[in-house]
Amino acid sequence: MEKQKEYDYLIIGSGLFGAVFAHEATKLGKKCLVIDKRNHAGGNVYCKNIEGINVHQYGAHIFHTNDKHIWDYVNSFVEFNRYTNSPIANYKGEIFNLPFNMNTFYQLWGVRTPAEAKAKISAQINAVSGLATNVEEQALSLVGKDIYEKLIKGYTEKQWGRSAKDLPAFIIKRLPVRYTYDNNYFNDKYQGIPIGGYNKLIDALLHNIEVKLDTDFFVDRDKWSSMAEHIVFTGNIDQFYDFRYGKLEYRSLRFEHQVYDEYNHQGNAVVNYTEREIPYTRSIEHKHFEFGNQDKTVVTKEFPEEWKPGKEAYYPINDQHNDQLFSQYKALCEKEERVIFGGRLATYKYYDMHQIIASALTTVRKHFKEAVQV
Structure with a gap:
């Protein structure tokens, strides 16, 4: 037995x-x-x-x-x-609200109404023809050139470690576009x-x-x-x-944590850095998650990396x-x-x-x- x-x-x-x-x-x-x-x-x-x-x-x-x-x-x-969650994007010093909404469109083009924003995006989408075969074509077909180049291209290429032209289109199945002044990233109740x-x-x-x-x-x-x-x-x-x-x-991530001797460093919990030249995808100021009032603050930079044995695996490819x-x-x-x-x-x-x-x-x-x- x-x-x-x-x-x-x-x-x-x-x-x-x-x-x-x-x-x-x-x-x-x-x-x-x-x-x-x-x-x-x-x-x-x-x-x-x-x-x-x-x-x-x-x-x-x-x-x-x-x-x-x-x-x-x-x-x-x-x-x-x-x-x-109401992240912001930093593209070469310009600040944009996420997800893509009327605040973003005003920051990009100065438009104030949904009709103006839709017309701007439609004009750029109309410039793309044919079936999307990669991330670049997919994004251009969904939101047009300006949003893609400033807010999607560099971030996505850093995240996956390769050119957007070499990434399969299915990575971006959809891009939420809101024609309201709403910075709430998630739709969840x-x-x-x-x-x-x-x-x-x-x-x-x-x-x-x-x-x-x-x-x-x-x-x-x-x-x-x-x-x-x-x-x-x-x-x-x-x-x-x-x-x-x-x-x-897989894709892996590396994190750099830094303590700052200041009350508030970046003014938001999550800031995405969408230009390719900055090696990290985002910086996270943790105290804002719990509305903290500590004298100091901690900021983490997030660096995407190729995965290899010995590293932590984060995202399946x-x-x-x-x-x-x-x-x-x-x-x-x-x-x-x-x-x-x-x-x-x-x-x-x-x-x-x-x-x-x-x-x-x-x-x-x-x-x-x-x-x-x-």
């Missing part, structure tokens, strides 16, 4: 998917162990307290959703504030930041659950796999299968080559009986935070329903 394992579930990765799954499984009476290769829990939503400010260590994380169930769920662990930072959400989700940090599953895979009846894996899917079909591609490669790994996943795959890296898909949480809750419902039926 096989010896009973110490844990019901080994959860690899303490980001939102892993933390939500662990929380819900524990509520159902399952014994869980969460391991993470980093020295902190929370994955990319982790915040570090610097000068009394909750600094988003891995880029700006602004929670937004239209799903009241998800909003109520996260607020049951920590109260969220009323932060509304609910948005905000956890009061006290995202660590409060993660700590509440993982309360009374065993967590081991600085623990890399792949260093002693057999040992960790043998400890639990089931595995929940949220890491790189190709690594899980020892790169059997080859390595999937969902082109034809990588999607085909992932489909081969996905076929392996579907044959697994004791491994559950979830999160951005394991499913090779870009998710927002609310989507990750919804995915984790759906996975829990499906998995435990099937387990009960068996």
Whole structure:
């Protein structure tokens, strides 16, 4: 008879998917162990307290959703504030409001009415003919030359590390254009930041659950796999299968955090730098996320980079080559009986935070329903 394992579930990765799954499984009476290769829990939503400010260590994380169930769920662990994302763009010293709205169009052309703005954009769009085959053609066909050259081209080329003419058109499926004076970036009904930072959400989700940090599953895979009846894996899917079909591609990010001995450095939480010559895509002043009044401030510059093993993988590159490669790994996943795959890296898909949480809750419902039926 096989010896009973110490844990019901080994959860690899303490980001939102892993933390939500662990929380819900524990509520159902399952014994869980969460391991993470980093020295902190929370994955990319982790915040570090610097000068009394909750600094988003891995880029700006602004929670937004239209799903009241998800909003109520996260607020049951920590109260969220009323932060509304209203970024601005800096192009060679010129400042523009985002998303593209009447304020942006006034700043670009001096137009004051929706009719004037529509006429200006339509005239530039009409200059483009034929089917878009790359990002440049796609953007020009959607918003015209001025918006593309000042607010899209340089930012997108930095983000993906290649010319817009070499990027597939599907990267820009649509560009939201609003003919109102509204700087609210997201259309979602609910948005905000956890009061006290995202660590409060993660700590509440993982309360009374065993967590081991600085623990890399792949260093002693057999040992960790043998400890639990089931595995929940949220890491790189190709690594899980020892790169059997080859390595999937990602984009990575590098962050530079700087403390300023001043109350307010840039006047906004998020400033996008849209010219190609500035190497970072945006700068983030974290205190504005929580309406802070600290004497000092912390600003983070975000530099996109090519991913290679050893760096953190942030964005899957969902082109034809990588999607085909992932489909081969996905076929392996579907044959697994004791491994559950979830999160951005394991499913090779870009998710927002609310989507990750919804995915984790759906996975829990499906998995435990099937387990009960068996």
